[in-house]
Amino acid sequence: ALMDYGQQMQRGFELGLEYATNGTMAVAGRPIEVIWEDTTTVPEVARERAIVLLDEDQVDILVGPTSSADAFAILGLAEEYQKVLMLEPAAADFLTSGVSNRYVFRSARNTAQDSNAMAAVMINNVPNAKVSVLAPDSAFGRAYVTPFVAALEEKGGSVLTQEFPPADATDFTPYIQRIINSDPDYVFVIWAGANNPWRQLSEMGVLENFRVSTGAPEIAALRTMFELEGQSGFTVYYNEVAQNPVNDWLVKEHTARYDMVPDIFTSGGMAAAMAIVTALEKTDGDTDAEALIQTLRGMEFDSPTGKRWFRPEDHQAQQSLFEIKFVTKEGYDHIVPELVRVIPAEEVSDPVQTTHAR
Template sequence: MKHLIKPLSGAILAAFAATAAPSVFAQGKDLKVALIAGKTGPLEAYAKETEVGFMMGLEYLTNGTMAINGRRIKVIVKDDQSKPDLGRTLLAEAYGDDKVDLAVGTTSSGSAIAMLPVAKEYKKVLIVEPAVADAITQEKWNKYIFRTARSSMQDALAAASTLKSGSVGFLAQDYAFGRDAIEAGKEALGATGSKARVVHEEYAPATTTDFTASAQRLFNALKDKPQPRVLAIVWAGPNPMNKIADMKPERYGIALVPGGNILPVMKTWKSYAGTEGTIYYYYAFPKNKMNDWFVAEHTKRYKMPPDMFTAGGMAAASAVHAALSKAPNAKNGDEMVAAMEGLSFETPKGKMTFRKEDHQAIQPMYHFRIKKDQKTEWDLLELVREIPATELPLPVRNKR
């Protein structure tokens, strides 16, 4: 298989975003996909990575033609600014006015949750990427919702699998993502057989810059508890790990346990060599043909390897490509749902599969250690172990 290696030009990107063709799965008609992301606002770095990965994924999977069986794929990109009301409006616009056949989005869990009823109203598929809140594939789910992104519980199960005993304190953002993640974290400890005990949960506004009070409450709660004592940080956006570390938690025998983050954030963790955590994706871990191309091509174009949200975008593109290839003549969303249930597709992480019960993509995760000897700017992590999906007992809770 040959793949284009030239960067996508502005003209080509503009063509991808065109919206002229009708949305009927008939031979020769364009296939239209909406990509909704929070391109402005607090999560814009994640959204921009998702878009890059999505477009590169379609390029790779179509050999650069941006077509499936001679039918062009048109991508309509919309910015919901991570605002739930706007996300809901833009998805309705995509289904109703733009007549897209599939939609992908969005960055914020709050906005994604607001979009779910719109997919049900229009009876069209929404592939959620990269929002992680468990509610998306649990109590807020409907049959038109599929998710390539990992869920909070998948994150939590991966982290819990590395902690067998001791005491845990959590620091998280005080909104849907943070509270959802901590609830999942507490449950995951039990599900994986860990004997570790959660002794304190600390929630701070997403805009917090001074973590002194929060950190001190966590230190006080942990300092006399059984070892190992860990402070787990779950945070989207600028990460507070360095600020917490400056307060010297090691005085109390407390170790910081970071969740995986984007490369520019993890790049600031060099002084924490030996610290371990878990992550959705790190470019050097998966070994497969798609990831090899992805890493080489992204590095060539952007002077750095692909990041975790870039990989998520590519996974979503692969799901779209697989769905449209399997059901090119689907007449409606119900037929597309039937084609996608149980669907497997290749991603930079390897194969993912949409579980039939709740349409969550089942996938591996990674246990990492921050490297002591970092040979290059982005040589940050070493692989402790790939955690297979079979070791992540993800519950089904969508009341289908």
């Protein structure tokens, strides 16, 4: 899956450079050269290949990677080589905490922002909602649950039970039964992988008798989620949900070139490219890290999901997300996220975890 995410991100980044430079692929007379390396989703490999880019290719800016573990492996290199690292789409919220450094910016959203969006959806529909959670017993699952619990409680809700089946589970019966017994207002499901719990949730009556929410993932995963018809959730991006000129251009161009609509990580790649070009325009093409840091801090930039800006303290991008309803549509081979409302950045914003020296 991460390989697919990488391809999406690469296509989006290249389209973003084209859009932001009006097709010139240059800023202030300086041509933009992009060199791609595959991390193979192995942190040690990610670090080795980042060093090659920095030492041998003498790159001015690093962008990526897909995996948060890979991102953690290269955070320190940005400071060591004094080069800006633009994180996209790695989402673990700790990457912009105290383990980070002043050379690191993230144009992507993070897991805490996802959690805030999910909590906002639930509280918007059921004030003081009582929620039960089903998530894999993995770093991925717990990285979502921990900030979600804090976000929900801050908004007046509470968590009744947290169920963590093994990430490779194929029988979810005891975990689902305990959730049913807790009688929640909402069931929050966090899952990634083909062994998803949707069929059993349907068979055990959860989807019929309870409100169930989740984040709308990439289109490949949406093909396995038809059981969620009528349920609510949130999304970072879906090609028909984001409504602005940048996304209109992205959908048109991506469909023309690749015979498919853009996906979540395509949007993210484009956002990272637009942030970089915006900063380079402001520095008149100067790629010096200090010039870029001072420019990027607090800088607003456009993206396929609307305006974003980098928080000056920890360099985490602030952005809107989308409340959606899952619907079926004729001619679609997947469940479709339909826009309910834009969740403003103020509702999504995560706590500042560190403040970098200026």
